[in-house]
Amino acid sequence: MSGEHDEAGFRFSWRGSHYAGMPVDDLWLAINKAPDGTWCLDAYFIGRTTLTGGAPRAAAFAQWLLACPPEGRYEKEFVLVDSEPQSGSRRLTDGARLTVEILLGREEAGGPEYLQVVLSGEIRTYAFAVCAPLECQHVLRAELEAAAARLLASRA
Numbered sequence: 001m002s003g004e005h006d007e008a009g010f011r012f013s014w015r016g017s018h019y020a021g022m023p024v025d026d027l028w029l030a031i032n033k034a035p036d037g038t039w040c041l042d043a044y045f046i047g048r049t050t051l052t053g054g055a056p057r058a059a060a061f062a063q064w065l066l067a068c069p070p071e072g073r074y075e076k077e078f079v080l081v082d083s084e085p086q087s088g089s090r091r092l093t094d095g096a097r098l099t100v101e102i103l104l105g106r107e108e109a110g111g112p113e114y115l116q117v118v119l120s121g122e123i124r125t126y127a128f129a130v131c132a133p134l135e136c137q138h139v140l141r142a143e144l145e146a147a148a149a150r151l152l153a154s155r156a
Contacts, residue, residue, distance in 0.1 A: 009033060010062070010151035012115065012144075029102075029117055031058050031080075031151060041081060041100065045119055049098070052081065058151055065104070065148035069113060069141075075105030083121065097122045104139070112138035 009032025030042040031051060039054040051057055057080070064078045081100040103116040120129040 009058075009154050010147045012147060029115075031061065033154065043100070043117060043119075045117075046098065046100075049081075061102070062148040062151040065144055066152075069104070069106065072109040073106055073111075075103055077118075078102045078104075095124075113141060113144075115139050115144075 009030060011028060011030035011032070013028040027044040028042070029044075031039065032042070033039050033055075039051040039058055040048050041051045042048040053060075061078060061080055064076075079099065079101050081098050083097045083099050098119070098121040101118040101120075103118060104113060105116075106113050118129075120127070122128070
């Protein structure tokens with residue numbers, strides 16, 4: 001995984017597969033500010049969509065990432081998007097309600113940390129959840145903290 005970034009945000013990318021046995025692709029999770037000042041979330045399964053809550057929500061996510069992790073096994077979650085209606089995504093029907101949860105954890109004491117993106121929602125009256133194994137490669141704490149710090153700095 002890498003903490004690639006641009007001037008106005010944060011991006012984590014890794015190589016992985018959407019489903020077991022499927023080809024390996026470039027996957028990503030990004031939060032950045034568009035030229036018009038709108039804050040956006042971009043992820044491999046959903047494409048680019050508006051991040052409701054803008055800069056304050058982006059800052060809360062960055063601060064959550066920067067929190068010192070416990071020493072042992074743990075898993076914590078951050079709800080980045082909470083059942084919010086979507087529009088403008090190439091991959092989501094307009095009006096779809098999307099929830100994006102980010103899980104950060106460690107499977108064993110002293111082991112590496114991982115980051116997982118969990119997507120769910122509702123299209124019309126049909127609920128959906130992406131049930132693929134969406135774990136990225138292990139997170140390097142220094143890269144995670146550097147990306148979170150860049151996100152905090154870019155929200156001004």
